[in-house]
Protein backbone atom coordinates (compact mmCIF):
# COMPACT_ATOMS: atom_id res chain seq x y z
CA UNK A 71 0.00 0.00 0.00
CA UNK A 72 1.27 3.43 -0.83
CA UNK A 73 -0.25 6.68 0.31
CA UNK A 74 -1.45 9.33 -2.08
CA UNK A 75 -1.22 13.09 -1.60
CA UNK A 76 -1.76 14.65 -4.96
CA UNK A 77 -4.12 16.56 -7.23
CA UNK A 78 -6.40 14.47 -9.41
CA UNK A 79 -8.74 15.19 -12.26
CA UNK A 80 -12.49 15.16 -11.81
CA UNK A 81 -14.03 13.02 -14.57
CA UNK A 82 -17.72 13.61 -13.82
CA UNK A 83 -20.00 15.17 -11.26
CA UNK A 84 -23.71 14.49 -11.50
CA UNK A 85 -26.66 15.19 -9.32
CA UNK A 86 -28.18 11.86 -8.29
CA UNK A 87 -30.88 13.00 -5.85
CA UNK A 88 -32.08 16.18 -4.18
CA UNK A 89 -28.95 18.10 -3.10
CA UNK A 90 -26.93 14.94 -3.58
CA UNK A 91 -24.03 14.49 -5.99
CA UNK A 92 -21.82 11.68 -7.25
CA UNK A 93 -18.35 12.93 -8.14
CA UNK A 94 -15.79 10.78 -9.94
CA UNK A 95 -12.08 11.38 -10.24
CA UNK A 96 -9.22 9.60 -11.91
CA UNK A 97 -6.75 7.88 -9.60
CA UNK A 98 -5.56 4.42 -10.62
CA UNK A 99 -3.37 4.09 -7.54
CA UNK A 100 -6.21 4.85 -5.15
CA UNK A 101 -8.69 2.74 -7.10
CA UNK A 102 -6.28 -0.17 -6.98
CA UNK A 103 -5.90 -0.29 -3.23
CA UNK A 104 -9.00 1.16 -1.60
CA UNK A 105 -10.82 -1.15 0.80
CA UNK A 106 -14.48 -0.86 1.90
CA UNK A 107 -14.91 1.60 4.77
CA UNK A 108 -11.83 3.66 4.06
CA UNK A 109 -12.01 7.36 3.27
CA UNK A 110 -9.97 10.13 1.71
CA UNK A 111 -9.45 13.78 2.62
CA UNK A 112 -10.33 16.19 -0.14
CA UNK A 113 -8.90 19.67 -0.50
CA UNK A 114 -11.77 21.37 -2.28
CA UNK A 115 -9.93 24.62 -3.03
CA UNK A 116 -6.41 25.94 -3.52
CA UNK A 117 -7.33 28.99 -1.48
CA UNK A 118 -7.05 28.81 2.31
CA UNK A 119 -10.81 29.11 2.54
CA UNK A 120 -12.10 26.65 3.53
CA UNK A 121 -8.88 25.87 5.32
CA UNK A 122 -9.31 22.22 6.16
CA UNK A 123 -9.78 19.21 3.95
CA UNK A 124 -13.08 17.36 4.08
CA UNK A 125 -13.26 13.61 4.67
CA UNK A 126 -15.31 11.51 2.22
CA UNK A 127 -15.92 7.80 2.03
CA UNK A 128 -15.05 6.21 -1.25
CA UNK A 129 -18.42 5.08 -2.47
CA UNK A 130 -17.39 2.94 -5.39
CA UNK A 131 -14.52 2.12 -7.69
CA UNK A 132 -14.85 1.97 -11.48
CA UNK A 133 -11.69 0.83 -13.18
CA UNK A 134 -9.21 3.65 -12.64
CA UNK A 135 -11.84 5.98 -11.22
CA UNK A 136 -13.22 6.45 -7.72
CA UNK A 137 -16.60 7.90 -6.84
CA UNK A 138 -17.70 9.84 -3.80
CA UNK A 139 -21.29 10.67 -2.85
CA UNK A 140 -21.99 13.88 -1.01
CA UNK A 141 -24.93 16.00 -0.01
CA UNK A 142 -24.91 19.78 0.21
CA UNK A 143 -24.27 21.08 3.69
CA UNK A 144 -21.75 23.90 4.03
CA UNK A 145 -18.77 25.55 2.38
CA UNK A 146 -16.94 22.45 1.24
CA UNK A 147 -19.84 20.67 -0.40
CA UNK A 148 -21.05 23.82 -2.14
CA UNK A 149 -17.63 24.16 -3.76
CA UNK A 150 -17.46 20.46 -4.59
CA UNK A 151 -20.85 20.68 -6.32
CA UNK A 152 -19.39 23.22 -8.79
CA UNK A 153 -16.59 20.87 -9.93
CA UNK A 154 -16.78 19.79 -13.55
CA UNK A 155 -14.94 17.19 -15.61
CA UNK A 156 -11.38 18.42 -16.06
CA UNK A 157 -11.27 20.38 -12.76
CA UNK A 158 -8.74 19.27 -10.18
CA UNK A 159 -9.11 18.42 -6.51
CA UNK A 160 -6.48 17.43 -3.94
CA UNK A 161 -6.81 13.98 -2.42
CA UNK A 162 -5.04 12.43 0.55
CA UNK A 163 -5.48 8.77 1.37
CA UNK A 164 -6.46 6.03 1.65
CA UNK A 165 -7.30 6.81 5.28
CA UNK A 166 -8.78 4.89 8.18
CA UNK A 167 -9.59 1.25 8.80
CA UNK A 168 -12.01 -0.97 6.92
CA UNK A 169 -15.35 -2.61 7.62
CA UNK A 170 -15.01 -6.07 9.17
CA UNK A 171 -16.23 -7.78 6.03
CA UNK A 172 -13.78 -10.62 6.54
CA UNK A 173 -15.27 -11.55 9.90
CA UNK A 174 -17.39 -14.68 10.28
CA UNK A 175 -21.09 -13.96 9.72
CA UNK A 176 -24.01 -15.18 7.61
CA UNK A 177 -25.71 -12.06 6.25
CA UNK A 178 -24.47 -8.52 5.91
CA UNK A 179 -27.20 -6.12 7.02
CA UNK A 180 -26.41 -2.60 5.86
CA UNK A 181 -28.13 0.22 7.76
CA UNK A 182 -27.72 3.64 6.19
CA UNK A 183 -29.19 7.03 7.06
CA UNK A 184 -29.14 9.90 4.58
CA UNK A 185 -25.74 10.43 2.97
CA UNK A 186 -24.56 7.60 5.23
CA UNK A 187 -25.17 5.36 2.21
CA UNK A 188 -21.89 6.66 0.79
CA UNK A 189 -19.50 3.84 1.80
CA UNK A 190 -21.86 0.97 1.02
CA UNK A 191 -21.73 0.41 -2.74
CA UNK A 192 -18.04 -0.53 -2.45
CA UNK A 193 -18.76 -2.79 0.53
CA UNK A 194 -21.67 -4.39 -1.32
CA UNK A 195 -19.51 -5.21 -4.30
CA UNK A 196 -16.80 -6.81 -2.18
CA UNK A 197 -19.37 -8.84 -0.21
CA UNK A 198 -21.00 -10.01 -3.42
CA UNK A 199 -17.64 -11.08 -4.81
CA UNK A 200 -17.39 -13.26 -1.72
CA UNK A 201 -20.94 -14.56 -2.23
CA UNK A 202 -22.11 -13.18 1.11
CA UNK A 203 -25.82 -12.27 1.17
CA UNK A 204 -26.50 -8.55 1.60
CA UNK A 205 -29.63 -6.82 2.90
CA UNK A 206 -29.80 -3.04 2.80
CA UNK A 207 -31.98 -0.74 4.92
CA UNK A 208 -31.94 2.83 3.81
CA UNK A 209 -33.42 5.77 5.69
CA UNK A 210 -34.02 9.12 4.01
CA UNK A 211 -35.92 12.31 4.70
CA UNK A 212 -38.17 11.76 1.66
CA UNK A 213 -38.35 9.96 -1.68
CA UNK A 214 -36.35 12.67 -3.48
CA UNK A 215 -33.37 11.92 -1.28
CA UNK A 216 -33.18 8.19 -1.79
CA UNK A 217 -29.95 7.02 -3.42
CA UNK A 218 -29.77 3.32 -4.17
CA UNK A 219 -26.97 3.15 -6.75
CA UNK A 220 -24.65 0.22 -6.21
CA UNK A 221 -26.69 -1.28 -3.38
CA UNK A 222 -28.41 -4.67 -3.18
CA UNK A 223 -31.77 -5.83 -1.76
CA UNK A 224 -32.74 -2.34 -0.70
CA UNK A 225 -35.53 -1.62 1.80
CA UNK A 226 -36.31 2.07 1.96
CA UNK A 227 -37.75 3.96 4.91
CA UNK A 228 -38.65 7.66 4.71
CA UNK A 229 -39.44 10.13 7.45
CA UNK A 230 -42.51 11.38 5.58
CA UNK A 231 -43.62 8.04 4.12
CA UNK A 232 -43.18 9.27 0.54
CA UNK A 233 -41.36 6.05 -0.31
CA UNK A 234 -41.22 2.64 1.32
CA UNK A 235 -41.67 2.22 5.05
CA UNK A 236 -43.06 5.29 6.87
CA UNK A 237 -40.74 5.66 9.84
CA UNK A 238 -37.12 5.26 10.84
CA UNK A 239 -34.71 2.86 9.25
CA UNK A 240 -34.42 0.99 12.55
CA UNK A 241 -38.18 0.51 12.70
CA UNK A 242 -38.08 -0.82 9.15
CA UNK A 243 -35.23 -3.17 10.03
CA UNK A 244 -37.00 -4.42 13.19
CA UNK A 245 -40.21 -5.08 11.26
CA UNK A 246 -38.30 -7.04 8.62
CA UNK A 247 -36.38 -9.14 11.10
CA UNK A 248 -39.58 -9.95 12.99
CA UNK A 249 -41.05 -11.51 9.88
CA UNK A 250 -38.00 -13.02 8.14
CA UNK A 251 -35.38 -15.58 8.99
CA UNK A 252 -31.91 -13.98 8.61
CA UNK A 253 -28.82 -16.13 8.97
CA UNK A 254 -26.29 -14.80 11.54
CA UNK A 255 -26.62 -11.10 10.71
CA UNK A 256 -23.82 -8.59 11.06
CA UNK A 257 -24.91 -4.95 10.97
CA UNK A 258 -22.88 -2.33 9.11
CA UNK A 259 -24.20 1.15 9.88
CA UNK A 260 -23.40 4.67 8.75
CA UNK A 261 -25.40 7.87 9.13
CA UNK A 262 -26.22 10.66 11.56
CA UNK A 263 -25.14 10.04 15.14
CA UNK A 264 -28.73 9.81 16.41
CA UNK A 265 -29.32 6.96 13.95
CA UNK A 266 -26.05 5.25 14.86
CA UNK A 267 -26.94 5.46 18.51
CA UNK A 268 -30.32 3.85 17.81
CA UNK A 269 -28.65 1.15 15.69
CA UNK A 270 -26.18 0.45 18.48
CA UNK A 271 -29.00 0.08 21.03
CA UNK A 272 -31.01 -2.13 18.67
CA UNK A 273 -28.05 -4.42 17.92
CA UNK A 274 -27.20 -4.82 21.59
CA UNK A 275 -30.81 -5.53 22.49
CA UNK A 276 -30.99 -8.30 19.90
CA UNK A 277 -27.47 -9.53 20.42
CA UNK A 278 -26.35 -8.83 16.85
CA UNK A 279 -22.79 -8.16 15.81
CA UNK A 280 -22.67 -4.55 14.69
CA UNK A 281 -20.18 -2.02 13.46
CA UNK A 282 -20.63 1.69 13.05
CA UNK A 283 -18.85 3.99 10.62
CA UNK A 284 -18.46 7.30 12.43
CA UNK A 285 -18.05 10.91 11.51
CA UNK A 286 -16.16 13.49 13.50
CA UNK A 287 -14.73 16.93 12.98
CA UNK A 288 -11.30 16.29 11.54
CA UNK A 289 -8.41 18.60 10.84
CA UNK A 290 -5.78 16.18 9.52
CA UNK A 291 -7.18 12.68 8.94
CA UNK A 292 -3.83 11.06 9.70
CA UNK A 293 -3.51 11.19 13.50
CA UNK A 294 -1.39 14.31 13.93
CA UNK A 295 -3.93 16.75 15.40
CA UNK A 296 -5.81 14.68 18.01
CA UNK A 297 -8.94 16.48 16.94
CA UNK A 298 -11.28 13.53 16.34
CA UNK A 299 -11.81 11.63 19.59
CA UNK A 300 -14.62 9.17 20.27
CA UNK A 301 -15.09 7.87 23.78
CA UNK A 302 -14.20 4.23 24.32
CA UNK A 303 -16.15 1.94 26.61
CA UNK A 304 -13.13 0.42 28.30
CA UNK A 305 -9.37 0.36 28.50
CA UNK A 306 -6.75 2.76 29.78
CA UNK A 307 -7.26 5.25 27.01
CA UNK A 308 -10.48 7.21 27.29
CA UNK A 309 -10.66 8.13 23.60
CA UNK A 310 -9.91 6.55 20.25
CA UNK A 311 -9.13 8.65 17.16
CA UNK A 312 -11.83 8.33 14.52
CA UNK A 313 -9.40 9.03 11.67
CA UNK A 314 -6.80 6.36 12.33
CA UNK A 315 -8.48 3.86 14.67
CA UNK A 316 -11.81 4.24 12.82
CA UNK A 317 -13.94 5.30 11.13
CA UNK A 318 -15.38 1.78 11.60
CA UNK A 319 -15.84 0.68 15.21
CA UNK A 320 -17.42 -2.33 16.83
CA UNK A 321 -20.62 -1.10 18.46
CA UNK A 322 -19.43 -2.32 21.87
CA UNK A 323 -16.27 -0.26 21.66
CA UNK A 324 -17.66 3.27 21.76
CA UNK A 325 -20.02 5.62 23.59
CA UNK A 326 -22.07 8.40 21.99
CA UNK A 327 -22.80 11.60 23.84
CA UNK A 328 -25.41 14.30 23.45
CA UNK A 329 -22.92 16.91 22.27
CA UNK A 330 -22.08 15.01 19.10
CA UNK A 331 -23.67 16.80 16.21
CA UNK A 332 -26.79 15.35 14.64
CA UNK B 333 23.95 28.78 -0.58
CA UNK B 334 23.75 28.19 3.15
CA UNK B 335 20.43 27.31 4.78
CA UNK B 336 21.80 25.72 7.93
CA UNK B 337 21.61 27.23 11.34
CA UNK B 338 23.17 26.58 14.72
CA UNK B 339 20.99 27.33 17.69
CA UNK B 340 22.72 26.68 21.02
CA UNK B 341 24.00 23.14 20.74
CA UNK B 342 21.54 22.24 17.98
CA UNK B 343 22.40 22.19 14.28
CA UNK B 344 19.49 22.67 11.91
CA UNK B 345 19.98 21.82 8.24
CA UNK B 346 17.38 24.40 7.35
CA UNK B 347 15.17 26.96 9.04
CA UNK B 348 11.90 25.09 8.89
CA UNK B 349 10.59 23.01 11.77
CA UNK B 350 7.19 21.44 12.32
CA UNK B 351 5.27 22.86 15.28
CA UNK B 352 4.26 21.05 18.43
CA UNK B 353 0.87 19.35 18.37
CA UNK B 354 0.58 19.60 14.61
CA UNK B 355 2.83 16.73 13.61
CA UNK B 356 2.25 14.07 16.27
CA UNK B 357 5.44 12.18 17.02
CA UNK B 358 6.74 12.11 13.47
CA UNK B 359 5.69 8.57 12.64
CA UNK B 360 2.12 9.43 11.64
CA UNK B 361 3.15 11.80 8.85
CA UNK B 362 6.19 9.79 7.75
CA UNK B 363 4.42 8.16 4.78
CA UNK B 364 3.46 11.60 3.43
CA UNK B 365 6.70 13.54 3.57
CA UNK B 366 10.47 13.28 3.72
CA UNK B 367 11.20 13.83 7.42
CA UNK B 368 14.93 14.20 6.67
CA UNK B 369 14.20 17.32 4.67
CA UNK B 370 12.92 19.10 7.78
CA UNK B 371 15.12 21.34 9.89
CA UNK B 372 13.60 19.70 12.92
CA UNK B 373 10.56 18.10 14.48
CA UNK B 374 8.98 19.59 17.58
CA UNK B 375 7.02 16.83 19.29
CA UNK B 376 3.51 17.03 20.65
CA UNK B 377 3.73 18.45 24.19
CA UNK B 378 4.68 15.70 26.59
CA UNK B 379 3.52 15.76 30.20
CA UNK B 380 4.59 13.58 33.13
CA UNK B 381 1.43 11.48 33.12
CA UNK B 382 -0.56 10.59 30.01
CA UNK B 383 -3.34 13.10 29.32
CA UNK B 384 -6.60 11.95 27.76
CA UNK B 385 -7.40 15.40 26.39
CA UNK B 386 -10.70 17.25 26.29
CA UNK B 387 -14.10 15.85 25.33
CA UNK B 388 -15.23 16.36 21.75
CA UNK B 389 -15.86 18.70 19.98
CA UNK B 390 -12.17 19.63 19.87
CA UNK B 391 -12.01 21.35 16.51
CA UNK B 392 -13.87 24.14 14.74
CA UNK B 393 -12.98 25.61 11.39
CA UNK B 394 -13.07 29.42 11.27
CA UNK B 395 -12.36 31.90 8.45
CA UNK B 396 -8.85 31.04 7.19
CA UNK B 397 -8.16 29.33 10.49
CA UNK B 398 -9.26 26.85 13.07
CA UNK B 399 -9.91 26.61 16.78
CA UNK B 400 -8.67 23.67 18.78
CA UNK B 401 -9.17 22.50 22.32
CA UNK B 402 -7.19 19.30 22.27
CA UNK B 403 -6.22 19.66 25.92
CA UNK B 404 -2.66 18.42 25.48
CA UNK B 405 -3.72 14.84 24.84
CA UNK B 406 -0.44 12.94 24.92
CA UNK B 407 1.03 9.59 25.89
CA UNK B 408 2.99 10.80 28.94
CA UNK B 409 6.74 10.70 29.52
CA UNK B 410 7.15 6.93 30.02
CA UNK B 411 5.37 5.94 26.83
CA UNK B 412 7.04 8.82 24.99
CA UNK B 413 10.47 7.47 25.85
CA UNK B 414 9.56 3.82 25.32
CA UNK B 415 7.41 4.09 22.20
CA UNK B 416 7.93 7.41 20.41
CA UNK B 417 11.52 8.43 20.96
CA UNK B 418 13.11 5.35 19.33
CA UNK B 419 11.46 6.23 16.00
CA UNK B 420 12.26 9.95 16.27
CA UNK B 421 15.87 9.31 17.20
CA UNK B 422 16.49 7.39 13.98
CA UNK B 423 15.36 10.24 11.71
CA UNK B 424 18.13 12.32 10.23
CA UNK B 425 16.77 15.59 11.59
CA UNK B 426 16.84 17.43 14.92
CA UNK B 427 14.34 16.41 17.58
CA UNK B 428 12.97 19.07 19.88
CA UNK B 429 10.86 17.73 22.72
CA UNK B 430 8.07 20.08 23.75
CA UNK B 431 7.34 19.89 27.48
CA UNK B 432 4.08 20.87 29.17
CA UNK B 433 3.48 20.79 32.91
CA UNK B 434 1.30 22.28 35.59
CA UNK B 435 3.99 23.05 38.17
CA UNK B 436 7.62 24.15 38.04
CA UNK B 437 8.56 20.86 39.71
CA UNK B 438 6.83 18.88 36.98
CA UNK B 439 8.72 20.77 34.25
CA UNK B 440 11.94 19.95 36.07
CA UNK B 441 11.05 16.30 36.55
CA UNK B 442 10.25 15.82 32.87
CA UNK B 443 13.40 17.58 31.71
CA UNK B 444 15.61 15.61 34.08
CA UNK B 445 14.04 12.39 32.87
CA UNK B 446 14.75 13.35 29.24
CA UNK B 447 18.34 14.39 30.03
CA UNK B 448 19.13 10.69 30.35
CA UNK B 449 17.89 9.99 26.82
CA UNK B 450 19.93 10.29 23.65
CA UNK B 451 18.75 11.75 20.39
CA UNK B 452 17.18 14.93 21.75
CA UNK B 453 18.66 18.18 20.44
CA UNK B 454 16.53 20.68 22.30
CA UNK B 455 13.64 21.31 24.63
CA UNK B 456 10.81 23.63 23.83
CA UNK B 457 8.97 24.66 26.97
CA UNK B 458 5.26 25.18 26.51
CA UNK B 459 4.26 27.83 29.03
CA UNK B 460 1.45 28.91 26.79
CA UNK B 461 -1.26 26.32 26.23
CA UNK B 462 -4.70 27.94 26.42
CA UNK B 463 -6.54 24.62 26.62
CA UNK B 464 -5.78 23.22 30.03
CA UNK B 465 -7.27 24.35 33.29
CA UNK B 466 -4.15 24.30 35.44
CA UNK B 467 -0.66 25.41 34.44
CA UNK B 468 -0.32 26.29 30.78
CA UNK B 469 -1.31 29.86 30.24
CA UNK B 470 -1.00 30.68 33.94
CA UNK B 471 2.74 30.34 33.57
CA UNK B 472 2.97 32.06 30.25
CA UNK B 473 0.99 35.12 31.28
CA UNK B 474 3.09 35.85 34.35
CA UNK B 475 6.60 37.13 33.78
CA UNK B 476 7.82 35.95 37.18
CA UNK B 477 6.65 32.39 36.49
CA UNK B 478 8.22 32.39 33.03
CA UNK B 479 11.46 33.56 34.63
CA UNK B 480 11.43 30.91 37.34
CA UNK B 481 10.84 28.08 34.90
CA UNK B 482 13.50 29.31 32.49
CA UNK B 483 16.04 29.69 35.30
CA UNK B 484 15.34 26.30 36.85
CA UNK B 485 15.50 24.47 33.54
CA UNK B 486 18.58 26.34 32.31
CA UNK B 487 20.51 25.19 35.39
CA UNK B 488 19.72 21.60 34.52
CA UNK B 489 20.54 21.25 30.85
CA UNK B 490 23.23 22.00 28.33
CA UNK B 491 20.85 21.21 25.52
CA UNK B 492 19.24 24.01 23.57
CA UNK B 493 16.45 25.56 25.64
CA UNK B 494 13.59 27.26 23.84
CA UNK B 495 10.68 28.92 25.64
CA UNK B 496 7.43 29.00 23.69
CA UNK B 497 5.45 32.14 24.38
CA UNK B 498 1.78 32.98 24.24
CA UNK B 499 0.40 35.96 22.35
CA UNK B 500 -2.34 36.30 24.96
CA UNK B 501 -0.43 38.99 26.88
CA UNK B 502 -0.15 42.78 26.53
CA UNK B 503 3.60 42.99 25.91
CA UNK B 504 5.16 39.80 24.61
CA UNK B 505 8.53 41.58 24.57
CA UNK B 506 8.58 41.58 28.39
CA UNK B 507 8.30 37.80 28.39
CA UNK B 508 10.93 37.39 25.70
CA UNK B 509 13.24 39.59 27.76
CA UNK B 510 12.64 37.45 30.87
CA UNK B 511 13.62 34.35 28.92
CA UNK B 512 16.75 36.02 27.59
CA UNK B 513 17.74 37.23 31.06
CA UNK B 514 17.41 33.75 32.51
CA UNK B 515 19.55 32.10 29.87
CA UNK B 516 17.15 30.67 27.31
CA UNK B 517 18.79 29.97 23.95
CA UNK B 518 15.75 31.12 22.00
CA UNK B 519 12.08 31.96 22.23
CA UNK B 520 9.39 30.52 19.99
CA UNK B 521 6.25 32.50 19.25
CA UNK B 522 3.35 32.45 18.92
CA UNK B 523 1.20 29.77 20.43
CA UNK B 524 -2.51 29.97 19.63
CA UNK B 525 -4.74 32.95 20.38
CA UNK B 526 -7.77 32.43 22.61
CA UNK B 527 -10.86 32.29 20.42
CA UNK B 528 -14.44 31.08 20.29
CA UNK B 529 -17.11 29.84 17.88
CA UNK B 530 -20.86 29.55 18.40
CA UNK B 531 -23.41 27.24 16.81
CA UNK B 532 -26.45 29.46 16.24
CA UNK B 533 -28.84 26.52 15.77
CA UNK B 534 -28.08 24.88 19.10
CA UNK B 535 -27.05 28.22 20.65
CA UNK B 536 -24.08 26.47 22.18
CA UNK B 537 -20.34 27.00 21.92
CA UNK B 538 -18.92 24.72 19.21
CA UNK B 539 -16.02 23.55 21.39
CA UNK B 540 -16.61 21.48 24.51
CA UNK B 541 -14.29 23.82 26.40
CA UNK B 542 -16.19 26.94 25.18
CA UNK B 543 -12.99 28.70 24.08
CA UNK B 544 -10.03 27.25 22.24
CA UNK B 545 -6.82 28.22 20.48
CA UNK B 546 -6.94 29.97 17.11
CA UNK B 547 -4.31 29.00 14.53
CA UNK B 548 -3.76 29.06 10.78
CA UNK B 549 -3.45 31.84 8.18
CA UNK B 550 -5.89 34.00 10.15
CA UNK B 551 -3.28 34.60 12.87
CA UNK B 552 -0.28 35.28 10.65
CA UNK B 553 -0.47 39.08 10.83
CA UNK B 554 -0.68 38.93 14.63
CA UNK B 555 2.25 36.53 14.79
CA UNK B 556 4.37 38.74 12.53
CA UNK B 557 3.73 41.77 14.73
CA UNK B 558 4.59 39.78 17.88
CA UNK B 559 7.83 38.50 16.37
CA UNK B 560 8.68 42.02 15.28
CA UNK B 561 7.95 43.35 18.77
CA UNK B 562 10.06 40.68 20.46
CA UNK B 563 12.91 41.16 18.00
CA UNK B 564 13.17 44.79 19.03
CA UNK B 565 13.57 43.78 22.67
CA UNK B 566 15.95 40.79 22.69
CA UNK B 567 19.09 39.59 21.00
CA UNK B 568 18.58 35.81 21.38
CA UNK B 569 17.06 34.10 18.34
CA UNK B 570 13.34 33.97 17.74
CA UNK B 571 11.51 31.07 16.15
CA UNK B 572 8.49 32.46 14.33
CA UNK B 573 5.21 30.55 14.38
CA UNK B 574 1.70 31.40 13.28
CA UNK B 575 -0.19 30.73 10.10
CA UNK B 576 2.82 29.90 7.96
CA UNK B 577 1.39 28.11 4.93
CA UNK B 578 3.70 29.07 2.06
CA UNK B 579 7.40 29.82 1.66
CA UNK B 580 6.49 33.45 1.15
CA UNK B 581 4.99 33.50 4.64
CA UNK B 582 8.19 32.03 6.05
CA UNK B 583 10.34 34.69 4.38
CA UNK B 584 8.14 37.39 5.90
CA UNK B 585 8.88 35.96 9.35
CA UNK B 586 12.62 35.97 8.72
CA UNK B 587 12.49 39.57 7.56
CA UNK B 588 10.74 40.76 10.72
CA UNK B 589 13.34 39.03 12.87
CA UNK B 590 12.75 35.27 13.13
CA UNK B 591 15.83 33.08 12.74
CA UNK B 592 13.76 29.99 12.02
CA UNK B 593 10.09 29.15 11.62
CA UNK B 594 7.65 26.45 12.59
CA UNK B 595 4.84 25.20 10.41
CA UNK B 596 1.70 24.17 12.29
CA UNK B 597 -1.85 24.06 10.96
CA UNK B 598 -0.60 24.01 7.35
CA UNK B 599 0.50 20.40 7.88
CA UNK B 600 -3.15 19.43 8.35
CA UNK B 601 -3.91 20.62 4.82
CA UNK B 602 -0.77 19.05 3.48
CA UNK B 603 1.55 16.88 5.61
CA UNK B 604 4.30 17.76 3.12
CA UNK B 605 3.81 21.52 3.59
CA UNK B 606 6.89 22.16 5.75
CA UNK B 607 9.21 20.44 3.29
CA UNK B 608 7.70 22.38 0.39
CA UNK B 609 8.21 25.60 2.35
CA UNK B 610 11.86 24.77 3.00
CA UNK B 611 12.42 24.10 -0.72
CA UNK B 612 10.60 27.28 -1.70
CA UNK B 613 12.78 29.34 0.61
CA UNK B 614 15.88 27.91 -1.01
CA UNK B 615 14.63 28.76 -4.47
CA UNK B 616 13.83 32.29 -3.33
CA UNK B 617 17.35 32.73 -1.97
CA UNK B 618 18.88 31.51 -5.20
CA UNK B 619 16.66 33.82 -7.23
CA UNK B 620 17.40 36.81 -5.02
CA UNK B 621 21.11 36.07 -4.87
CA UNK B 622 21.04 35.53 -1.11
CA UNK B 623 24.18 33.54 -0.22
CA UNK B 624 23.34 32.89 3.38
CA UNK B 625 19.75 32.82 4.49
CA UNK B 626 20.90 34.46 7.72
CA UNK B 627 21.18 37.68 5.70
CA UNK B 628 17.38 37.79 5.60
CA UNK B 629 16.92 37.63 9.36
CA UNK B 630 15.68 40.99 10.57
CA UNK B 631 16.42 42.51 7.17
CA UNK B 632 13.17 44.45 7.13
CA UNK B 633 13.66 47.95 5.73
CA UNK B 634 11.87 50.64 7.62
CA UNK B 635 12.15 54.08 6.11
CA UNK B 636 13.77 56.71 8.24
CA UNK B 637 11.20 58.78 10.02
CA UNK B 638 8.53 56.05 10.06
CA UNK B 639 6.68 56.27 13.34
CA UNK B 640 7.38 53.24 15.52
CA UNK B 641 4.33 51.06 16.21
CA UNK B 642 2.41 51.85 19.37
CA UNK B 643 3.69 48.95 21.37
CA UNK B 644 7.32 49.86 20.75
CA UNK B 645 6.64 53.43 21.82
CA UNK B 646 4.80 52.25 24.89
CA UNK B 647 7.89 50.38 25.97
CA UNK B 648 10.10 53.37 25.47
CA UNK B 649 7.83 55.46 27.61
CA UNK B 650 7.91 52.84 30.35
CA UNK B 651 11.67 53.05 30.42
CA UNK B 652 11.66 56.79 30.91
Ligand SMILES: Cc1cc2nc3c(=O)[nH]c(=O)nc-3n(C[C@H](O)[C@H](O)[C@H](O)COP(=O)(O)OP(=O)(O)OC[C@H]3O[C@@H](n4cnc5c(N)ncnc54)[C@H](O)[C@@H]3O)c2cc1C
Nearest residue numbers: 124125126127139140141143144145146147188285286317
Ligand atom coordinates in the same frame (compact mmCIF):
# COMPACT_ATOMS: atom_id res chain seq x y z
C1 LIG C 1 -14.79 9.50 7.86
C2 LIG C 1 -15.79 10.45 7.26
C3 LIG C 1 -16.41 10.13 6.08
C4 LIG C 1 -17.33 11.01 5.51
N1 LIG C 1 -17.91 10.66 4.35
C5 LIG C 1 -18.81 11.49 3.77
C6 LIG C 1 -19.42 11.14 2.53
O1 LIG C 1 -19.12 10.10 1.96
N2 LIG C 1 -20.32 12.00 2.00
C7 LIG C 1 -20.65 13.19 2.63
O2 LIG C 1 -21.48 13.93 2.09
N3 LIG C 1 -20.07 13.53 3.78
C8 LIG C 1 -19.16 12.73 4.37
N4 LIG C 1 -18.57 13.11 5.55
C9 LIG C 1 -18.84 14.44 6.09
C10 LIG C 1 -18.00 15.46 5.30
O3 LIG C 1 -16.64 15.30 5.64
C11 LIG C 1 -18.36 16.93 5.58
O4 LIG C 1 -18.44 17.16 6.95
C12 LIG C 1 -19.64 17.34 4.96
O5 LIG C 1 -19.62 17.06 3.58
C13 LIG C 1 -19.93 18.80 5.19
O6 LIG C 1 -18.90 19.59 4.64
P1 LIG C 1 -19.15 21.10 4.26
O7 LIG C 1 -17.84 21.72 4.02
O8 LIG C 1 -20.15 21.21 3.18
O9 LIG C 1 -19.84 21.68 5.56
P2 LIG C 1 -19.19 22.59 6.68
O10 LIG C 1 -19.01 23.96 6.14
O11 LIG C 1 -18.04 21.91 7.25
O12 LIG C 1 -20.36 22.53 7.72
C14 LIG C 1 -21.59 23.22 7.55
C15 LIG C 1 -22.39 23.05 8.79
O13 LIG C 1 -22.71 21.67 8.99
C16 LIG C 1 -22.18 21.18 10.20
N5 LIG C 1 -21.63 19.88 9.95
C17 LIG C 1 -20.42 19.60 9.39
N6 LIG C 1 -20.25 18.31 9.26
C18 LIG C 1 -21.37 17.73 9.74
C19 LIG C 1 -21.78 16.41 9.87
N7 LIG C 1 -21.01 15.39 9.48
N8 LIG C 1 -23.01 16.17 10.38
C20 LIG C 1 -23.80 17.20 10.77
N9 LIG C 1 -23.45 18.48 10.68
C21 LIG C 1 -22.25 18.74 10.18
C22 LIG C 1 -21.12 22.14 10.61
O14 LIG C 1 -20.96 22.18 12.02
C23 LIG C 1 -21.63 23.45 10.04
O15 LIG C 1 -22.53 24.05 10.92
C24 LIG C 1 -17.65 12.24 6.14
C25 LIG C 1 -17.02 12.56 7.35
C26 LIG C 1 -16.12 11.67 7.91
C27 LIG C 1 -15.46 12.04 9.19
Ligand SMILES: Cc1cc2nc3c(=O)[nH]c(=O)nc-3n(C[C@H](O)[C@H](O)[C@H](O)COP(=O)(O)O)c2cc1C
Nearest residue numbers: 351352353377400458522523547548574575596597
Ligand atom coordinates in the same frame (compact mmCIF):
# COMPACT_ATOMS: atom_id res chain seq x y z
C1 LIG D 1 -4.41 20.98 16.95
C2 LIG D 1 -3.29 21.76 17.55
C3 LIG D 1 -2.59 21.23 18.64
C4 LIG D 1 -1.55 21.95 19.23
N1 LIG D 1 -0.87 21.39 20.28
C5 LIG D 1 0.17 22.06 20.83
C6 LIG D 1 0.94 21.48 21.88
O1 LIG D 1 0.69 20.35 22.32
N2 LIG D 1 1.96 22.21 22.40
C7 LIG D 1 2.30 23.44 21.93
O2 LIG D 1 3.26 24.03 22.43
N3 LIG D 1 1.61 24.01 20.92
C8 LIG D 1 0.55 23.35 20.37
N4 LIG D 1 -0.15 23.93 19.32
C9 LIG D 1 0.22 25.28 18.84
C10 LIG D 1 1.10 25.20 17.58
O3 LIG D 1 2.33 24.57 17.84
C11 LIG D 1 1.36 26.61 17.01
O4 LIG D 1 2.03 27.38 17.98
C12 LIG D 1 0.08 27.34 16.63
O5 LIG D 1 -0.84 26.44 16.06
C13 LIG D 1 0.32 28.49 15.65
O6 LIG D 1 0.90 28.05 14.45
P1 LIG D 1 0.05 27.70 13.10
O7 LIG D 1 -0.85 28.85 12.84
O8 LIG D 1 1.08 27.46 12.06
O9 LIG D 1 -0.72 26.46 13.44
C14 LIG D 1 -1.20 23.23 18.73
C15 LIG D 1 -1.90 23.74 17.63
C16 LIG D 1 -2.92 23.04 17.04
C17 LIG D 1 -3.64 23.63 15.86
Ligand code: FES
Nearest residue numbers: 291293295296313
Ligand atom coordinates in the same frame (compact mmCIF):
# COMPACT_ATOMS: atom_id res chain seq x y z
S1 FES E 1 -8.32 14.20 12.32
FE1 FES E 1 -6.41 14.74 13.13
S2 FES E 1 -6.05 13.15 14.55
FE2 FES E 1 -7.90 12.54 13.60
